[in-house]
Amino acid sequence: MKGLGELERTIMDILWAQNAPLTAREVGRLIADRDLAPTTVMTVLDRLTRKGFLTRTRDGRAWRYAPGASRDAYVAELMLEALDMTGDRSAALTRFAQTVSGPEAEILRKALTELEEE
Amino acid sequence: MKGLGELERTIMDILWAQNAPLTAREVGRLIADRDLAPTTVMTVLDRLTRKGFLTRTRDGRAWRYAPGASRDAYVAELMLEALDMTGDRSAALTRFAQTVSGPEAEILRKALTELEEE
DNA sequence: CGGGTAGTACTACGTCGCGTAGAGGGCAGA
DNA sequence: TCTGCCCTCTACGCGACGTAGTACTACCCG
Numbered sequence: 001m002k003g004l005g006e007l008e009r010t011i012m013d014i015l016w017a018q019n020a021p022l023t024a025r026e027v028g029r030l031i032a033d034r035d036l037a038p039t040t041v042m043t044v045l046d047r048l049t050r051k052g053f054l055t056r057t058r059d060g061r062a063w064r065y066a067p068g069a070s071r072d073a074y075v076a077e078l079m080l081e082a083l084d085m086t087g088d089r090s091a092a093l094t095r096f097a098q099t100v101s102g103p104e105a106e107i108l109r110k111a112l113t114e115l116e117e118e
Numbered sequence: 119m120k121g122l123g124e125l126e127r128t129i130m131d132i133l134w135a136q137n138a139p140l141t142a143r144e145v146g147r148l149i150a151d152r153d154l155a156p157t158t159v160m161t162v163l164d165r166l167t168r169k170g171f172l173t174r175t176r177d178g179r180a181w182r183y184a185p186g187a188s189r190d191a192y193v194a195e196l197m198l199e200a201l202d203m204t205g206d207r208s209a210a211l212t213r214f215a216q217t218v219s220g221p222e223a224e225i226l227r228k229a230l231t232e233l234e235e236e
Numbered sequence: 237c238g239g240g241t242a243g244t245a246c247t248a249c250g251t252c253g254c255g256t257a258g259a260g261g262g263c264a265g266a
Numbered sequence: 267t268c269t270g271c272c273c274t275c276t277a278c279g280c281g282a283c284g285t286a287g288t289a290c291t292a293c294c295c296g
Contacts, residue, residue: 005283072213078200086193090225095190097229107208111215112227123254
């Protein structure tokens, strides 16, 4: 996988927050703070599709874009990728566990416990 | 923090594997497979230092480079950074916990348990 | 039927990070 | 003093990304 740029991430955030596929125009309208040309949004949507982050389906003349995976899945994958960078995965995992804050350690613990019970 | 490029990562790997600071020449000699100009290695070492990944101390005319942090710390930080990308950290954490393989879940569980006992 | 509108595809340009390395300067030993 | 090692500075090419223009097509409205 590859990382995302600034605008790419912004657009993914918009699509992740949506539960229905959006057209380029609709996405553009949701980036209100920046005054981007419509073609800019289309180009980025196109690149994201090419990279596999989005899927698109026809809707008349327009395309509707939807995320290929949930944000959580994406984040989890990024984390695993970081983990792959090391020779000693267990050391890195241990280190990670020690680094997360208390409440988050609790969340992890709980998730792991539930895993075990299944 | 920022990610590292290909050669940058290679060099960090070399330095992480060492327990004593190395000079540019020594690092270059350890990248035997690629035939790099000495200045290339120096440039990259310099950039890594500028980025805060390395510290360097004088040794005669030469510099000796050493990692600023352990690889595990780096990986853990990358993972936390990925985690920061999401609005819902707990969901991403849960997802992550579900995604790691069985043995690694065990490692995480153990690390978290030890944390709790302190 | 003709024009504005919306939508697409293709192309392009500037910037930045990174791999790569040359030019030039200084110091130390033969 | 000559030679070589090491440093600093500068630079070039490429690919990624932000940004957008141009050109073509399909509709709807009057």
